Amino acid sequence: MVYPDGVRADGLPRVLSDPARLAALAASGQIGSVPERVFDDLARLAASVTGCAIAAITFVGESHTYWKSVPHLPYGGFEQWQNAVGDSFCYFPVGTNGPFVVEDAANDPRTAGHPAIGPWGVGAWAGCPIQSPEGYPIGSMCVIDAAPRAWKAEDLDILALLTRAVSNEVNNRVSLETTRTALKVAEDALAQSAELARSLQDSLLPPILRPVPGADSAARYLPASGEVSVVGDFYDLFQARGPWWTAVLGDVCGKGTEAAKVTALARYTLRADAGEHLSPAVVLGRLNSAMRAQRAPRFLTAVQATFRTTDAGVTGRLCLAGHPPALLRRADGRVQQVGTSGTLLGVFDDVDLTDVRFRLAPGDLLLLYTDGACEARPDPAGSPPHNPIFDEAALARALTDSHGLDAAATINHIAAVLADHHDGFASDDTALLAIRAR
The missing domain is CATH 3.60.40.10 (PPM-type phosphatase domain)
Known part of the structure; x- marks a missing residue:
């Protein structure tokens, strides 16, 4: 697998350690966050329209992948709702900052022998990167089929569309929080300015x-x-x-x-x-x-x-x-x-x-x-x-x-x-x- 920014010593994409990407991930507020209906609904829709049993939304850190929505599994808490970054396919779209599609995971030279194939029952896999407002890949949305399959173009288009919906939901929250923070800073500055004005007026x-x-x-x-x-x-x-x-x-x-x-x-x-x-x-x-x-x-x-x-x-x-x-x-x-x-x-x-x-x-x-x-x-x-x-x-x-x-x-x-x-x-x-x- 060739990545635009090269690989780390452990063979994983170097972009996983990019400080700017990690800062964008932290700003998303999704590390360790609990499942939410809006994300579960999007994941279920992705599984339904592609005919897959498994769909997932995850956020990919430097050393761990944090699960946000895995509707077929019960939520097990923060410690169980993550895995080592190399133990799933989720880092692939992050590494390329683009779609990653595998029709036969066991025989594709990019994924053959990958440790995620057995535990996740991966026959075929397709995923797209979740992007920050600046375009940094901070996670992925994927669907998994237990058997190898040829992905239809319309299935991949819908997956890309739903991934953009996930990105928009996350980024809208970031924008709202940024606005709230800016408003709080402005309110504090205004209050301080008003207090200084009162003090100067009183003097x-x-x-x-x-x-x-x-x-x-x-x-x-x-x-x-x-x-x-x-x-x-x-x-x-x-x-x-x-x-x-x-x-x-x-x-x-x-x-x-x-x-x-x-x-x-x-x-x-x-x-x-x-x-x-x-x-x-x-x-x-x-x-x-x-x-x-x-x-x-x-x-x-x-x-x-x-x-x-x-x-x-x-x-x-x-x-x-x-x-x-x-x-x-x-x-x-x-x-x-x-x-x-x-x-x-x-x-x-x-x-x-x-x-x-x-x-x-x-x-x-x-x-x-x-x-x-x-x-x-x-x-x-x-x-x-x-x-x-x-x-x-x-x-x-x-x-x-x-x-x-x-x-x-x-x-x-x-x-x-x-x-x-x-x-x-x-x-x-x-x-x-x-x-x-x-």
Whole structure:
């Protein structure tokens, strides 16, 4: 018998030891697998259409042949459901990676004297290779006649067709398992990415606001619905110098790593400069210069308030840089806007920024927010689809309805109103920060 890849020292085909073939066999998951009806049905059909008493489906390893379907024999367990690779004809189609047909096994020079003839009662034998998706022969499907016979062409065609059906069944399972594995890997990677995004987002927001003497404060970040990603909404509250405190809230354009870089630059620049300059306009102007010098890949809008507490409440100055105006809720529930519109940051070398003074009497509250709170859109797939955008007027009404509440309760009330409006589908991220004079 001549094999394309030659023979091993034991006279068997060298391809039996081919690492790539063995890897394909292992990937099939069929080594040591138990009989299954789908394979038994195909084997019985092969025996029926060819008029043979025996049909078998086996998978051929380097040293052993593993039986998958031998319908005329009862399953005897893994140890009994195999034989040494040289003790059956099953390696022949694997060695040639093509059909192997014997009409008189005892007298054919290729098989005469083979140890399988007696135990298996082989008079005539025909088999085809089971192939992996890459075309490696990993097993065989065969039929055995007890007496020599001349095989009909149509019998061999049907055997080849049924063998292809076996190959397809095995390969479909491999493809399904590969898809499942890839999906699991992707899900794990997505979960890890989401966790990293949450961690990075959390690192850009203060976990706890420092308490301001004479005032209570609260902040909250409300992520958009859908994929978890790092976004540019941020807030901060810190002691700037002496009795002066700074509250800042910003919105960087875009999401992801580039937005995170700008957010980090903004937070640390503002903290560094707020202690030197009590004018929010000056501090935001210096942030603009830093962004231009660093060639920041994103622009941002921001609102900054620098204030101190007194016996009469809170007094300070506030500046808007392309940001929505702050809202001031009086103790009686009246709401008014605070701030003069200014230039967004990171685009122009020269920016127009203006400080506006404000005062909070006891019970008054100042709300800073990003545009997710005044441009909230309902879920487009929800009902009714014509719900209006939750705009600045709606935000002001929600703030009015919360009068009498402290900073934390006010933030929670607005978050609940937003959630009710968009029915759990947040179209944009939202940051909220409130300061209330006690």
